[in-house]
Amino acid sequence: MQAVKITGHGDTDVIEYGEYPDPEVGPDEVLVDVKAGALNHLDVWVRRGLPGVDLEMPHVPGSDAAGVVREVGADVDRFEAGDRVAVAAGVYCGECEFCRDGDYPLCVNYHIIGEHVPGVHAEYAAVPAENLIPVPEGVDWVTAGSSTLVFQTAWRMLIDRADLEAGESVLVLGASGGVGHAALQIADYAGAEVFATGSSEEKLRYAEDHGADHVVNYEAENFADWVRAETGKRGVDVVVDYVGAGTWRDSIKSLAKGGRLVTCGGTAGGSPETDIPRIFWNQLSILGSTMATPGQIDDVMELVWDGTFEPAIREVLPMSETARAHDLIENREGFGKVVVRPDGELD
Numbered sequence: 001m002q003a004v005k006i007t008g009h010g011d012t013d014v015i016e017y018g019e020y021p022d023p024e025v026g027p028d029e030v031l032v033d034v035k036a037g038a039l040n041h042l043d044v045w046v047r048r049g050l051p052g053v054d055l056e057m058p059h060v061p062g063s064d065a066a067g068v069v070r071e072v073g074a075d076v077d078r079f080e081a082g083d084r085v086a087v088a089a090g091v092y093c094g095e096c097e098f099c100r101d102g103d104y105p106l107c108v109n110y111h112i113i114g115e116h117v118p119g120v121h122a123e124y125a126a127v128p129a130e131n132l133i134p135v136p137e138g139v140d141w142v143t144a145g146s147s148t149l150v151f152q153t154a155w156r157m158l159i160d161r162a163d164l165e166a167g168e169s170v171l172v173l174g175a176s177g178g179v180g181h182a183a184l185q186i187a188d189y190a191g192a193e194v195f196a197t198g199s200s201e202e203k204l205r206y207a208e209d210h211g212a213d214h215v216v217n218y219e220a221e222n223f224a225d226w227v228r229a230e231t232g233k234r235g236v237d238v239v240v241d242y243v244g245a246g247t248w249r250d251s252i253k254s255l256a257k258g259g260r261l262v263t264c265g266g267t268a269g270g271s272p273e274t275d276i277p278r279i280f281w282n283q284l285s286i287l288g289s290t291m292a293t294p295g296q297i298d299d300v301m302e303l304v305w306d307g308t309f310e311p312a313i314r315e316v317l318p319m320s321e322t323a324r325a326h327d328l329i330e331n332r333e334g335f336g337k338v339v340v341r342p343d344g345e346l347d
Contacts (some may be wrong), residue, residue: 002342003122004322005058009049012323017343020060023126027075030132032085032125035345036145036316037065038337039325040178041267046115047326053116062121062340063089063114066135066144076129084135086144086301087120087127088152089113090291105156105291112291121319123342133297136305141345146311146337147304152292153264154182155300157240158190161289162262166191168237171227171254173247175212176203176312176335179264183240184211185309186300195236197223203335206312224250235259245269255284262287312336318343 003020025031043061046053066086069079079085092099092107099107113119113131120127135144157179158164170187174180175196187194188211196212198204204215216226227236235256241247244266251261252275261284266272278284292300303309314336317325325338 001123002319002344003060004062004319004340006047006055006061007058009047012047012326014047015323015326016058017320017322020058020122023122023124025071025073025126027073028128028130029073029126030069030076030079030085030129031071032065032067032087032120032127032132033070034065034067034120034123034125034145034342035141036067036339036341037062037087037121038146038149038311038339039322039329040064040149041265041329042112042115042149044326044329050115060118060120060122061114062119063087063112064145064147064149065120065125066141067125070124073129078129079132084137084139084144085132086135086148087113087125088131088133088148088294088297089115091117091128091131102293104293105289110290121322121340123344130294133301139305141341142313142316142339143304143311146313146339147309148297148301149291150178150182150311150337151186151300151304151309152297153289154179154186154240156292156296157262157264157287157289158183158186158238160292160296161287162238162260164190164192164238167193169193169195169231169256170238170240171195171197171223171236171251172207172212172240173197173218173223173243173251175207175215177242177267178337179242180240181206181210181312181336182309187211187240189303189308192238195227195230198335199332206335222250223247224253227254231256238262243267245272248272249275252278252284255282257282258284260285260287262289264289314338316341
């Protein structure tokens with residue numbers, strides 16, 4: 001089969017698309033004929049190399065994908081050939097104390113398809129059955145293959161970890177990015193007053209069209225000062241910050257007393273300056289979040305499938321142009337998800 005391959009860690013010249021061994025289907029796995037899959041910033045980090053993650057090369061990347069079941073393992077009874085499915089990339093042991101409590105993202109052996117183990121950006125992928133969710137008829141492959149990771153992440157962040165309530169206020173940084181545009185829609189759906197940042201008029205108009213009540217260009221104005229001016233110096237109840245370095249102190253400054261900052265990563269750096277006096281004096285909560293439980297995934301994806309939430313699509317490319325897809329993400333060209341499809345699917 002043909003697959004995207006990372007031959008080593010480095011710049012985009014380590015990305016290839018070519019022959020790769022056909023996957024072997026284990027007893028608890030499903031063979032998926034991949035129709036589309038989105039990139040996430042995680043794919044860029046994997047390509048560059050992550051501390052403590054030692055990958056066998058060449059490595060097939062990709063955590064998001066959707067397609068048609070072609071074969072099922074001997075122990076699989078949830079799916080059969082011909083089913084439409086999407087990948088939910090979080091893998092857990094099912095046996096540790098956190099798994100027994102049902103909070104699978106806290107699993108001591110938690111790992112992610114495409115990051116710690118081979119991914120799904122290939123013509124075919126063997127995926128554990130528990131990592132697949134059904135895709136209804138009528139949902140197009142680009143939507144199905146681009147939604148799962150960012151919408152589950154944003155849903156757990158806001159609905160579970162931040163415990164967002166109707167009537168509260170939320171600031172979403174980078175509201176046109178992958179997690180950002182999902183968080184924007186979820187915050188609006190939850191009944192929050194939504195503040196959003198972006199770097200261009202196009203991105204700000206998108207945010208307004210998808211739930212933002214207030215928007216600001218963070219390159220033209222300090223967003224913390226703007227938030228405090230917009231709220232009469234109060235601040236917001238919740239900040240969604242997955243940027244990290246460069247925004248962290250201003251995110252903390254944007255919070256009301258007793259506010260919550262929730263993060264799922266640091267695309268601009270993982271070791272920001274912080275503001276400990278403001279944290280303890282204003283009694284702020286800093287909340288981490290990763291991926292979601294199966295139940296949380298089901299809840300949010302039902303709202304994607306019925307059109308309540310929609311992924312913004314930046315561009316759809318053949319898998320042979322995955323290096324270009326990385327450039328789009330790294331250079332912040334446009335906004336929304338970049339989707340790749342096996343070259344044969346674009347004929």
